[in-house]
Amino acid sequence: MIPFDPAREGFLQEQLAWAQQSDPLQVRLLYGQGGCGKTRLALECCKRMRALGWQAGFVGGDLSPGQAKNLAIKLQASGQACFAVIDYAETRQDVVLAFVAAWRLHAGAVPLRLLLLARQGGDWWRQLPYKNADCAAILDGGATTGPYEVAQLYQSQSEREQAWYCAHKAFAIKLGLAPTMQAPDISAAFYEHALYLQMSALLCLRGERADTPGSLLRSLLAHEQRYWRNAIEPGWREVDWQRQSDTLMCLNTLCGGLRTAKEAEVIWASLGEEKKDLKSLFERLRQLYPTSKGLPALAPDLLAETLLATYLEQDGGIDLLLELMRQNNSAWQYSALTVCARMLKHRPDLRECLHDVMLQGLQKSLQTVLDVCRDVDSPFSQVFVQVFQILAQDDSGNSYKLALEIAKKVNVNIERRIDAIYDIFMFALELLAKQFEVKCKKKENRESLMEWASSLIMLGVTCVFNGQIDLALQKSMQVRQIWKNLGVARNEDERNHYAAVLVSQGLIMYQLGRLDDAIMFSEEGLEIIGKNFHSNSEEIFSFYGGALNIHGFYLAAVGDYAKSISYCEYGLEECVRHSRKKPRLMFWMHQQIRLNLVFWHWCANGADMKEALFADVQVESGEQGKLYDKRGFDFWRACLQALAMPQTPTLDTALCAAKTLSLSERDHWQMPRLLLFCLADSQAHPQTPPGWREEYARVMRRQKVLPRWMQDAAARLGICFPPAPVALASAV
Template identity: 25%
Template sequence: MDLRRVVGVTGPGGPGSGYALGGRLLLASAHVTGEVGSAAQVFFPGREGVFDATVVWRGTPGGRNDAALLRVDDTSWQAPAGAGVRWGRTVTHRTEIECTTAGVPEVVQRTGQPVDMLQPSGTFNPGDRYVADRYLVSLTQPAPSNARDDSPWGGLSGAGLFSGDRADLLIGVMATDPVGWGHARLEAVPAYVLHQDEKFRAALVEHAGQRAAVVLEPVEWTGLADAGEVVPPGGLSGSPAELLRARREATPFRGRAELMRQLRAWAQQGSGTAARLVHGPGGQGKTRLAARLAGELSAAGWAVMWLSGQAADLRDLADAAVPLLLIIDYAETRPAQVAAVAEALARHSGASPVRILLLARTADGWWQQAQDASPSAEQVLGVAQVTRLPALDTAAEGRRDAYREAVTAFAALLRDMPGSIGPQDNNWGALAERLDPPPMAQAATALAVQMRALADLLDTATAQRTDEQSEAAADDAMEVEDRLLVHERRYWRTVAAAQGLSEVLGWETLTDAVAASVLVGADDHGEADELLCRVPGLADQSRDIRDRVRRWIAALYPPSPSRPWDTLQPDRLAERFIGRRLRDAPGLADLLATGCGPEQAMRLLTVYARAAAHPAFGGALNADLTRLCTSRPDELAPAATHVATQVEEPTPLLQALHQITDDPATSIDRLTALADQLPYPSQTLADYAAQLAARMTDHYRAQANRDPDVFLPSLAACLNNLSIRLGELGRWEEGLEAVAEAVGVYRRLAEGRPDAFLPSLAASLNNLSVDLGELGRREEGLEAVVEAVEIRRRLAEVRPDAFLPSLATSLNNLSVRLRELGRQEEGLETIAEAVGIWQQLVERRPVVHQAELERSQRVMAWLKGLPDL
């Protein structure tokens, strides 16, 4: 909470407290204020001035929604600066949740002294006063005494109640000092009660400058949430690009009626966990669609969380006890996190609905990788609905309407923007009326239409300046992104001049610093300084200068707590900026890549690859990207294996991986590390994976010829892996040759050391049966899997904990082979044994083995000729 926003309130019900939400809107108590339209007075404790206010919304005094909203009418009012208010609610049954409030209660007031403030803190349990929809706060401080009959807490009513890791979520409004607790407990009206009132939400939009939909975030998981999109109420930063951020919801929501209907039905289809993937090109409207759904569900009482990319420990998600919408944006860059979320929520009780909405540019290898991460991930993600988001406005009239709506909306917002956008006396409404929708391509995305509208509006405004001609307006041939970047750079210059940086550093250096923040990024201030040290023009500067540059970037793009800066958005604009910068300064990426950690390397290659794929560059950046990866294989090649599955155009990255693998100087250790990094399976990487497996097989074959005792096991393992990789490409004959050789090697090894190599022999026999079956040699395939079952049965008798799962897997395969040969009864007996084993294993470790049990049950249903379970 921000103590600068705490106010005192005077109304017909006596003195009270309140909290400034933004703009001219204040939160207060219904039993302190009068009816809607009545007057009240507010003041900041310890500061001069009393301000007239009007009640614009009011709940029931003493009722379950005992709260009010006041609009300050005084022209002298200045809203406190700072980030916007985030709202929250509890989502679990966790006890002793910490909270704090602040107001002007009677207990700290002294005769003849200015009105003072108190900040009580305490804890609450969601189950206390659950039926009455109240939070019962147990105070940490000793209960105050009062010689009079009234409560010492009089005057605290209306104060905001905050909770979360940094007490940054507004979760309620202080209401009463309940009897029976000796003034040691206080009651608050939960925020979720207020947000269920449509008029309350409308007042936030109208008077608090709350442009985006208000959502209620989970109090217990604030450390997991992406808080970087909180809109500062009452104004914007001055960045033109900020108006284009999808979660700002600056323009009216258009279309998508049928998809929204489907998403509502998906959310309401029952309790338990369900996932859905929406994918499409950048700028198609995925994030905006999710924001719309989030707003609607929040208004219906759901908690909503946009998951941070840095969120790590996700186990507590299984404790969700209220309806929850979890949104994962850029899911294609976060497959491991997506899998972790699914694994956590596979343990959810199912008593309340939990919906995972995944947003991604593609649904290729990363999606299968996330599902295959574990049986639990497959259990949740394997049945997820997948929707490709179509273009929004394919008809010319629809694009013209979207353009008009965007121009009008941007004009209304630009009135509140700083003067660097254009002359402060611009009549933005009149400028908007002068603009006619231009012809736009049928394939134009929703973002493309909005970018054109904003660029046209800004160009029209800046072209009116008498002291300069707009660079963008002077060149009609410039692409819309470049036109917007002209205005964005003007914003950078204005802020740099205000902070005195223009007098210390050249513009090229400052531009490279922004490029570093966009291309590589940093998770903390230490990483930020290390990155800025690699920027040309900053390496020889003092730490003080670099800190000033970091603060400048943070002022341009305010960060979420603990992070050094946010970044230029939307992505399409950032990618165009990076592409231009790397084209003009081709050595910059190499300097910035020095010393990159894994996460930074992933981001660098992702942004670079997307920039290189931009049609404006015509492939001119592809060779440079490939050279960057081959010149730094240790730092960038592992990241390239992942990024290649996540970007729309992975060719430059794949070419780099092929070159690194083909290079005779590449060591076997590096090849092994790359093989360990490969996501499995991946259609994008299938050719490369086969090439890498073949290269490693050749290496160990040569080594085994020289020293078979040492290297034959490695050769057999590589042959087995090569057969799998060839099978992914449909090259079954070659795969059969490789796995047959692997089986032969493992037989010889198992003769000498059965304990060490019988498990590997059984695994290779399983693969051999698959390849034989694919080639129609089913009798031989049956013979191979029967031998695998016999080996694993003997192993399981000795070490059941280690080998029962692999035995059950081989029994699955055996049952399928038997059915293929018409031996259905034997197949049913075999799969029944597999199901029995999995049931035993599920009793011990349900999360680990449940998905495998269900897979065997589906095989049993198939053998019986029944529909899949």
């Protein structure tokens, strides 16, 4: 209805230029506040791309991941280049991943441009590549760009007046009304939002003025409600029409749209409404929105949120949300809580309402609540923590069960960098540790002490991963004290447990730059676990192999390459000896240790790495699907190849492999990554991560010691690390 704003043309052309690149698959994220014009921009993109011969449009908001997958396959099979838009991408990540994975799996010559729209980038966007291995190379590589902000348009008064008159004239023509001669005062900052400017232009045709965002939205909502009344009357009970229409539209908005009236019957009846009214009301309202299947959620979002906030403030308004959360429908729960979480950003008065809802239904909808905390940047997670703290005071055992469920459901490898999730996860782990401590005090025995120690190990290692080294050290010392009370380990399980304590202690010492202590604890742990290496447990095999590799890095950090080489040779012998028991695991462990052995020889005496590193790795049939630390192996091999031949092709491969690492893998390979980035930076490689120097500075503030192997590698390559933020102690 309103012509595309010429002020947005430059930004639009940037998106069209991106869309017409020659690459087969490209993904881009645009973000901005509600009402800034994201959807209007995407619609214009689709219009222009269709004119160029592409098929273009929005991926339906009601599509499931399976339906999105089928749609991608169908579009690709058409053979026509495709420009697809997914709105609300931060809350439809499963749909994004399904669409990308399907297109990539059936990749051919058909180009795809996938434009994602969201209210923010941030944590959900950074984590997205690690949620589906089939999408990682696309979403964390050069094929994906963004986030780019869709900025507010109207900074000057003249720009606002021009846009206001354009919208006002378009509405007047559409509605057959005479335009107003003069615009109202539109100097307030909120008129930078295109939506508010257009609301004002529409309301003025009706002779109405509003001077705040809230009054604009309430006035527009009143108009929408009059349309509902005209559709519902005559023949409807005068006293009921507004309550029932508001209830249905709020429920519809919370659910993200209803296909049929029958879907709402249970909740409708539980609120004391007559089922016979529902179908008639649904059909009458649906006639106002004929372009959608069923009854769509009220749009734009800000209008829907105004209706919902007004409804929830009424007596009994919270009952609608409570009833919805009681339903066995995780999609509805996620949609409802997402809407509420967004509202909290500008309606803090709704915290109490959400607090009560979560207090009654947290345990039943825990996964959904965690998903919303992860996906929506809002105070919602703070409400969750407050509710959790209240539930933690419960002595009935429910708080323990809830903490245990959180510990199981949070994917620490992916989500520990999200502050909201990390705070919740840490609180759960601390609660578990306290519960086990209380249990020990009531009835101390070896089993309860082992449980307590295990919870503290998990807590300590999580602290290490998040950079809370002092807290990790504190927890580690508690575990050591527990083991003093336990005395000598009595069986294999206890010995393995104690070995894990020692290896974890070594990791913490290494992170603190206390290299001698790290070596001492690690050697003691390896000695214990080595005696149990005859076990058939794959977990023990994997743990031992990982501990051997890490210990080699500790020794090389102080320049003891002879011992590093000795441990590698011993590890290779063990791999050969146990290859019949665990062929797949031993194969990859053998390959990993072999790479380390080549590297330590190079660090020690400059031995040539090329022949060993560029030989093909033979993968036996059936092994490709379950590879031992495959991404880490691929990165380390590519990194060493770049060190052996520091040229553009090898650097390209290594930097690309670094991008595929998950967050936990990035931490595990942090020092090799920094060495690679320093090398790439020295050659002004365009793919060098721009923030690598800041990461290096953070590491050195904590660790204080630059490992000897990094010093020697840098010297052999003729490169220099940036000056450290603190004086470094020599690792020699």
